[in-house]
Amino acid sequence: MGTSISQPSPDNSNWRRVFACYQDSNLPIKRIVNEIWKASENEATSISSMMKTKDLYNCYKIVDTAQSLEKATEMFNAALLKDINNSVVVEFAKRALSISYQYKSPSQEWKKIVFSEITKYFASRDTSGFLNNNNRNKNINELIKFKHEISNNVINVVGLGKENIKTLEDWVSFVDSSIKKLKG
Secondary structure, X not given: OOOOOOOOXXXXXXXXXXXXXXXXXXXOHHHHHHHHHHHHHOOOOXXXXXXXXXXXXXXXXXXXXXXXXXXXXHHHHHHHHHHOOOOHHHHHHHHHHHHHOXXXXXXXXXXXHHHHHHHHHHHHHHHHHHEOOOOOEOOHHHHHHHHXXXXXXXXXXXXXXXXXXXXXXXXXXXXXXXXXXXXX
């Protein structure tokens, strides 16, 4: 039987600004999202470099053309097996894929949801360590609401762009412009 261990963000100057956001209830959600994306872009391997891959672009293309969740999942898994690629970002793309088919326009939703899932990952790996009366979130209910607000902010910010993605270069441009907006 295995266990799941949370891997927190490193305690360095890159992430300390984010940690401060989890403590100060006066900071707006937008600022917290800005700091999360600034920190994630300052890692040795930036999150954008993991997102600007053929795998994520292929997932977008599949969601844009597949008529059902089942077909999209089958096509994406086949593409991953063919190239034998996987990463944490690909896992978020898979999660976004399944969520996006709950909407009328899955590919438009997928673009927003994948950014939201990545942001929630960064927040989730640290926020439990800031859950007490001395921090922004005092209890689990507040923390759940906080993560929901973060997710909604990301979806709204990324959703502002109406980019038409037809090529890998378009995808890379979309990722860059979205992250620029998320960083503030």
